[in-house]
Amino acid sequence: MVSKAGEEFDLKLKFPEDYHAENLAGQDVVFTVKLHKVNELKLPELNDEFAAKCGPFTEMKEVKADIKRELTAQKEREADEKFKDALVGELTEKSKAALPELLVEDQLRSIERDLTQNLMYSGLSLDSYLKTQGFKDKEEWVKKEARPAAEKRVKAGLVLAELSKELKIDASRDEIQEQINFFKQQYGKDKKMLEQFDNPNVHRDIANRMITDKTVAKLVELNTKK
Structure with missing residues (x-):
């Protein structure tokens, strides 16, 4: 067992099959390592x-x-x-709600964007993800995974929107402004981020999110009453 500074040893490893560099993916490799310092972890009492x-x-x-x-x-x-x-x-x-293709396509783009961004943080690509998940190409991924998820999101949004109307749930101007003020405090002095809250579209998105949350809360309440 290597335990002293100055010792050298070889590490026989294998790159993951989904490694971002295709020429190295799945390949065996040997790293020669020199130990410069040894630290001992002592847990406190x-x-x-x-x-x-x-x-x-x-x-x-x-x-x-x-x-x-x-x-x-x-x-x-x-x-x-x-x-x-x-x-x-x-x-x-x-629900038997019809799904507007425009909304489904919008959710598909959102799902792909979020997945690509998350993979990028891990040093991976969408192609490597498709390969490790067993999809032969992006088209198959869209058909079997992304589209069903997008349709589920759209359907849930439509159903909750209809339920909010049925239950007469809304978000007042004061509630929306209070939420906007909260977000502004979160971003502090980031001028670029703060400016987005002057956009009416952002106000509408915040209002919709609040109505959805209140609708789900009411749904929970109706299904937990004894």
């Missing part, structure tokens, strides 16, 4: 002194209680989101 460094705590039991609260809250949020998704999904399945 979980005592009251350590607790004081973690925040406004005086005892370790307070830290453990705080961690438990955070984990419980996280699990509750996850359960709430799954419940919301299930309700919207069930409502969407029962």
Whole structure:
């Protein structure tokens, strides 16, 4: 086992099949490594002194209680989101709403843009993703994965919009302005980002998002009453 500074050793590795450089994807490689420094990780003792460094705590039991609260809250949020998704999904399945192709195409572009951006952050390309997921080309991916997802999004949006009308749910001008002010505070002094909130289209998008959220909340309420 290598454990001293100055030692050299070889690492036999294999590039991932979806590696962004196609000439290296799936290839075996040997890296010669020289160890310059060895650090040992020492875990701190979980005592009251350590607790004081973690925040406004005086005892370790307070830290453990705080961690438990955070984990419980996280699990509750996850359960709430799954419940919301299930309700919207069930409502969407029962709907016979016609899907405007223009909206579906718009969602397709959004899905491809988001996926491409996320892959780029990982050093991957859309082509490599298609290959690792077993799609022979982009057309097959659109048909089997992207289009069904886009149609589901559009259908859910139409159903919730219709439900909001049925339940007479709306967003007041004050509510919209309050949300805009909140976003502006989040962006601080970023002038370019702040300017977008003067755009009426952005106001409309914010209003629609608020109405959708309020509609989903009402849907949850109607399905949890005893």
